[in-house]
Amino acid sequence: xxxxxxxxxxxxxxxxxxxxxxxxxxxxxxxxxxxxxxxxxxxxxxxxxxxxxxxxxxxxxxxxxxxxxxxxxxxxxxxxxxxxxxxxxxxxxxxxxxxxxxxxxxxxx
Numbered sequence: 304x305x306x307x308x309x310x311x312x313x314x315x316x317x318x319x320x321x322x323x324x325x326x327x328x329x330x331x332x333x334x335x336x337x338x339x340x341x342x343x344x345x346x347x348x349x350x351x352x353x354x355x356x357x358x359x360x361x362x363x364x365x366x367x368x369x370x371x372x373x374x375x376x377x378x379x380x381x382x383x384x385x386x387x388x389x390x391x392x393x394x395x396x397x398x399x400x401x402x403x404x405x406x407x408x409x410x411x412x
Contacts, residue, residue: 312377316390319369326397331375338366338374 307315319325323341328334342363349358382391392401 307372307377309381312381313389315369315374316378316381316393319366319374320393320398324397325378325394328375328378328394331373331379334375334378335370338370342366 319338323337325334325337328337345362346359349355349362378390378394381388382394385391389401389405392404395401396404
């Protein structure tokens with residue numbers, strides 16, 4: 304995701320972290336594996352029915368694009384560059400706990 308500035312990365316990361324639990328991911332391969340797991344869950348859940356393949360394609364296309372564009376690598380790079388930022392805290396503690404930590408920091412400051 305070298306083509307994407309950080310201003311655009313953070314909204315995408317927020318949206319994906321709501322969808323996929325990224326807690327404990329320390330490498331890009333782990334992040335990509337979690338995205339692939341979510342893709343497989345969509346295939347198992349929505350593949351039945353007459354419109355199943357269309358629903359699966361619609362929901363999995365953005366995730367596959369992120370995997371191909373290096374979303375995992377960008378997450379790890381962002382966590383290394385800003386070790387006390389939202390991305391690093393989300394990867395370490397999970398989305399809800401990261402938001403609580405950031406909220407508490409804002410109250411202190």
